[in-house]
Amino acid sequence: MARDSMISGTATVVRVLAVLNVAAGVGFAAALLVSWPAGTLLMARLLAKYHDPTVAFAGLTGIRLVLVIGLIAVWAVYRLFTALAAILASLRSGDPFLPDNAARVRTIAWAMLALQVLDTALGGLEFWLASLHIDVLTWTPSVGGWLSVLVAFVLAHVFARGAAMRDDLVGTV
Structure with a gap:
């Protein structure tokens, strides 16, 4: 019984986070679209702060x-949550060791890898903007994130092997 409530609670959290992820995507898309009509105003603000048109343009x-990186991240997180929700549904039904779940764990691993690559791209962007003396938040690479990607790919392989072994066992009985 406690296990069922844990699965249901986790599924609810995943659904809520998925909705928040979509909301973030809408916000990123809206801000990106608005950045063109508001580009002149943004450039004026950046120019007033940095006094150099090249730096202001780089800032914009x-x-x-x-925002583009954020939109791509929203897509990756959407894929991650979709796969996780499907795994939770199979867990709730009592049969999680399926070949489909191995593929879902692999999808999660790819999504996590995409997020790490996007994070690295943000680091490069931060470095470029900081080199122009634009105020930015500092970036630090996530060693734990990269290790999580590795673990997810290994778990996907373990899931695939377990599902194959289960199918072999069912075939021999």
């Missing part, structure tokens, strides 16, 4: 690139 470009 940086804002837009962060």
Whole structure:
């Protein structure tokens, strides 16, 4: 019984986070679209702060690139949550060791890898903007994130092997 409530609670959290992820995507898309009609105003603000048109343009470009990276991250997180919700549904039904779940764990691993690559791209963007003396938040690479990607790919392989072994066992009985 406690296990069922844990699965249901986790599924609810995943659904809520999925909705918040979509809301973030809508926000990123809206901000990106607004950045063109508001580009003149943004450039004026950046120019007033940095007093250099090249730096102001780089700042505006940086804002837009962060929003694009955010949109790509929303897609990756959507894929992750979709796969996780399907795994939780199979767990609730009592049969999680399926070949489909191995593929879902692999999808999660790819999504996590995409997020790490996007995080690295943000680091490069931060480095570029900081080199122009634009105020940015500092970036630090996530060693734990990269290790999580590795673990997810290994678990996907373990799931695939377990599902194959289960199918072999069912075939011999």
